[in-house]
Amino acid sequence: MSEFPDDPQAIDLMIAFPFKKADVYAFLREQANDAESKAGAGDLAMPAGYMFNDVGDDADPDEDVIETCIAAMDAVGVAAGLFNLNDQSIEAARRHPGRVHFSLEIDPNDVMGAVRQIREAHAEHGIKAVTTFPAGCQPQVPISDAKYYPVYATCVDLDIPICPTVGVPGPRVPMACQTVDHVDRVCFDFPDLKIVMRHGCEPDEELAVKLMLKWPGLHYMTSAFAPKYYPKAIVDFANTRGTDKVMYAGYYPMGLSLDRIFEQLPDVPFREKVWAPFLRDNAKRVFDL
Template identity: 65%
Template sequence: MAYPDGVGAIDLMIGFPFKDKKAVYEYLKPGIKDGGSDDLEMPAGYMFKDVPDEADDDTDPIEVTIGEMDKWGVAAGLFGLSDNAIEAKRRHPNRVYFGMEVDPNDITGCVRKIRQAHADHGIKAVTTFPAGCNPQVPVSDRRYYPIYQTCIDLDIPIIANAGIPGPRFPAECQHVMHFDQVCYDFPELRIVMRHGAEPWEELAVKLMLKWPGLYYMPSAFAPKYYPEAIIKYANSRGRDKIMYAGYYPAGLSLERIFTEMRDVPLKDEVWPLFLRENAKRVFKLDDVA
């Protein structure tokens, strides 16, 4: 069960250091009612310690992230589509891939943006935060259905938050049971649960056993907190369903992730699948470094 140095991990949730972290999360502010969240750099800041610092004005955030990737053995990453990400891909073409975040309240506009981003930038995934949409959109809501069909048409997965959200929002829209209906209605869809699925992680395992197109990534979780049910599943029938995602720089450093990762009790044959091969297959990253 030793950690395999040199695999070249693919990080399915990574970004660049922020110049102004609070400004990045301003879009979530209309949905937050408690005054205590105003004092946090990020809406879920109460959950994290040793959060990476904001970028200095005289640093290049792209090269900071690439340097951290080099240091900790991350070959490539899925970044949110942005000007920084586009420039990063120009500099490092086989290490930077794009996902695009969507709020399906504007159904037609959202579908058009996805198709345009795929045509212009070759996005590899759509991502979404149901509890953070304004208003919230349950995973199985009709507003998502044209988005799901668009992902099928473009042959790209969608990544959706599952479980209790970190920001102080209601959670029902991210209950894992919503994924059951989606997988039934869209059997060709590849859908990846992110951000843990807690406290319904055992239900997440049951649904992954049931539905071929349902996957999981433990983004925003430090490795020492990976759910036990997920580790057991990855070491058995779920070895092709679980894939690595971090949370740099929003909440976790790559140093913390890959230092703690060495103590995760995955089987030897599971490590390459978890760190790299499952992501290559599900997201079709054939030219990854």
């Protein structure tokens, strides 16, 4: 294990402003089939809240959540983040130039609507990525399904990455649509597509590593994992042949505080050569930041 840098200058590839969880996650409660998730009480206002020690409080109605988030970033050394495109993030980018980059979340069930949204967001706001949650789409859409193919083609055309959630979802919805094996077919059909898998790829991290070795455009972000739980296969890969493939992403304020993440990061057994690519350089290159 090497020493964690004093000035991380990290780029966080999954970050948001504090919000009211019951409102944001209402769509997932509607999809749930168990009474506890449907009720959404307590930590399950965030449907994967049972997985986290403390999902954190909702934003105060009078709180300036933009400044709350920027202050949290400053406190730990996060230089910039990738935020979902909306009015709030647009205002944050105006106030804090260079610190707020945009991604766009899509549901491919409206195939051409999603394509138009991507093209308009790229033209008007310079989005740096498209994100998607296959198990959270209504109805679910497998990663390798034809509905996604126009989205992938658009990302190739605009030279921006697609960031799908891959692996067992935290919310209590079926997983088959986003297992790691789907990614292999997409990489074959779109060799120029940049894919950054998010949310762990569990329980098939070793398969994810094999696929990253196989496909040049395939990458991994550490979103939704406290650093002490980073999969061993991913840490080993970053330390060896995957130094340019693995990149940092947090989960603030959805399930992890930035304080907790950066308290634990120094204990991750990365080699010295890994820290700069992991914290920022890979993100700069892949997302053109």
